[in-house]
Amino acid sequence: xxxxxxxxxxxxxxxxxxxxxxxxxxxxxxxxxxxxxxxxxxxxxxxxxxxxxxxxxxxxxxxxxxxxxxxxxxxxxxxxxxxxxxxxxxxxxxxxxxxxxxxxxxxxxxxxxxxxxxxxxxxxxxxxxxxxxxxxxxxxxxxxxxxxxxxxxxxxxxxxxxxxxxxxxxxxxxxxxxxxxxxxxxxxxxxxxxxxxxxxxxxxxxxxxxxxxxxxxxxxxxxxxxxxxxxxxxxxxxxxxxxxxxxxxxx
Amino acid sequence: xxxxxxxxxxxxxxxxxxxxxxxxxxxxxxxxxxxxxxxxxxxxxxxxxxxxxxxxxxxxxxxxxxxxxxxxxxxxxxxxxxxxxxxxxxxxxxxxxxxxxxxxxxxxxxxxxxxxxxxxxxxxxxxxxxxxxxxxxxxxxxxxxxxxxxxxxxxxxxxxxxxxxxxxxxxxxxxxxxxxxxxxxxxxxxxxxxxxxxxxxxxxxxxxxxxxxxxxxxxxxxxxxx
Amino acid sequence: xxxxxxxxxxxxxxxxxxxxxxxxxxxxxxxxxxxxxxxxxxxxxxxxxxxxxxxxxxxx
Numbered sequence: 001x002x003x004x005x006x007x008x009x010x011x012x013x014x015x016x017x018x019x020x021x022x023x024x025x026x027x028x029x030x031x032x033x034x035x036x037x038x039x040x041x042x043x044x045x046x047x048x049x050x051x052x053x054x055x056x057x058x059x060x061x062x063x064x065x066x067x068x069x070x071x072x073x074x075x076x077x078x079x080x081x082x083x084x085x086x087x088x089x090x091x092x093x094x095x096x097x098x099x100x101x102x103x104x105x106x107x108x109x110x111x112x113x114x115x116x117x118x119x120x121x122x123x124x125x126x127x128x129x130x131x132x133x134x135x136x137x138x139x140x141x142x143x144x145x146x147x148x149x150x151x152x153x154x155x156x157x158x159x160x161x162x163x164x165x166x167x168x169x170x171x172x173x174x175x176x177x178x179x180x181x182x183x184x185x186x187x188x189x190x191x192x193x194x195x196x197x198x199x200x201x202x203x204x205x206x207x208x209x210x211x212x213x214x215x216x217x218x219x220x221x222x223x224x225x226x227x228x229x230x231x232x233x234x235x236x237x238x239x240x241x242x243x244x245x246x247x248x249x250x251x
Numbered sequence: 252x253x254x255x256x257x258x259x260x261x262x263x264x265x266x267x268x269x270x271x272x273x274x275x276x277x278x279x280x281x282x283x284x285x286x287x288x289x290x291x292x293x294x295x296x297x298x299x300x301x302x303x304x305x306x307x308x309x310x311x312x313x314x315x316x317x318x319x320x321x322x323x324x325x326x327x328x329x330x331x332x333x334x335x336x337x338x339x340x341x342x343x344x345x346x347x348x349x350x351x352x353x354x355x356x357x358x359x360x361x362x363x364x365x366x367x368x369x370x371x372x373x374x375x376x377x378x379x380x381x382x383x384x385x386x387x388x389x390x391x392x393x394x395x396x397x398x399x400x401x402x403x404x405x406x407x408x409x410x411x412x413x414x415x416x417x418x419x420x421x422x423x424x425x426x427x428x429x430x431x432x433x434x435x436x437x438x439x440x441x442x443x444x445x446x447x448x449x450x451x452x453x454x455x456x457x458x459x460x461x462x463x464x465x466x467x468x469x470x471x472x473x474x475x476x477x
Numbered sequence: 478x479x480x481x482x483x484x485x486x487x488x489x490x491x492x493x494x495x496x497x498x499x500x501x502x503x504x505x506x507x508x509x510x511x512x513x514x515x516x517x518x519x520x521x522x523x524x525x526x527x528x529x530x531x532x533x534x535x536x537x
Contacts, residue, residue: 047497048479048487058490062500069504088468104514108507116500123496140422147419154409163472164405168419171401171465175423178454182426189433221508228515235522245530248523 031224038217045210068218070113076106081173084166101229107145133187283316298375305374306435321399344467360392390451397462404469
């Protein structure tokens with residue numbers, strides 16, 4: 001079989017909730033175990049073994065939570081929009097489920113990034129909130145997530161809700177760079193050259209290796225929790241299917 | 252009714268209907284004036300203080316006033332069933348969206364531009380900023396109408412749509428607000444503002460090229476045939 | 478213990494203990510909340526399926 005044909009078959013298997021439900025059972029430990037181990041290693045390394053920052057002292061250790069959460073919440077928005085587009089074009093149910101469950105997970109990570117950024121601001125800037133470009137962009141990202149969640153929950157028909165939020169998240173994806181650019185412009189107009197939380201000239205390896213471990217751990221954790229949510233969604237939608245009843249009640 | 256009409260016939264019908272419904276023009280205008288009145292009362296009547304925050308006040312009030320009537324962009328056509336007929340007619344969906352956006356701008360946006368200089372005077376905005384204010388409003392308000400049309404199409408027919416719409420569209424209005432107030436503040440601080448205004452023009456062209464398609468897709472999905 | 482001389486120093490974080498531990502507490506609560514929530518929706522979905530199967534058996 002040619003690569004193209006193989007890819008096509010693989011792509012179409014995602015259209016089947018049954019295929020996903022059976023396969024993902026075996027994938028879950030491969031996501032969950034490394035995710036939790038990497039998070040544990042990264043935490044211990046970042047909190048205990050990484051050196052303290054010469055300027056910020058130990059409050060710098062918040063970076064190991066703030067940066068991975070911020071990166072992940074932006075990636076999740078992108079993934080939500082791409083899954084929405086796949087749902088709009090090919091009407092693949094699993095893409096709809098993935099997009100639906102990306103929203104609350106992404107919002108929760110945006111919240112972590114925002115809250116930890118604010119807490120980090122207190123020892124750094126002396127106040128819990130500064131209209132810093134990064135924090136403001138993160139707040140707007142959280143608003144975008146909340147808009148998607150609000151729209152989904154306002155529409156009764158499940159298919160319409162999925163497709164409408166797909167459009168909204170695509171519009172959001174296109175606008176995120178514009179919003180970020182405008183917020184940065186606004187920030188430089190009003191507060192030129194303030195001290196940035198995370199822009200370090202050069203970070204030694206003892207600092208960035210645990211950061212990288214945390215980032216990978218966060219991504220894997222997201223994959224794990226997303227698949228678990230999608231599996232619950234399959235049960236919720238397909239509870240009349242015989243194969244599912246057989247599988248769940250036998251165990 | 253308008254099922255077999257062309258684009259310009261649809262546009263003139265929409266505009267005629269809107270002008271017959273005078274409250275659609277007057278209410279956003281009244282809202283704009285009243286919201287701006289709140290600031291001297293709530294902040295300070297001191298001309299210097301007002302002049303410093305006037306760009307922000309004018310733009311925030313214009314943004315809110317323009318949003319006030321967005322919810323109605325497709326509502327009456329949805330309720331009398333003509334929206335459904337338009338969508339199955341041969342006319343492309345993006346033309347329907349453009350007709351609604353143009354109507355919304357003419358009925359809500361343009362009157363705000365006309366009255367803004369009076370309010371700017373009352374807020375002691377320096378007189379050299381008037382020209383830039385009018386240009387920035389003329390570039391920014393159509394962008395708001397275009398983006399708002401997507402939100403309006405997504406919430407058409409929803410019971411709680413009126414409350415939902417602002418939550419959906421306000422994040423997308425932020426760049427317009429930033430560039431608009433930035434241009435006004437630039438003039439006051441005697442800096443070049445062509446950069447800000449060109450960014451607003453670019454935003455307008457970009458949303459003109461993309462928003463009508465997103466809006467048409469949203470309308471079809473909301474009507475259950477997307 | 479790593480960068481710290483004692484457990485006490487680790488908790489104090491050179492005077493920034495409140496901020497570091499508050500930030501990590503927020504992270505733990507939100508991540509824990511995610512895990513708890515997925516368990517909850519899974520349980521509810523399974524209950525719904527079981528209820529449906531039981532009703533089918535009674536009727537059939």
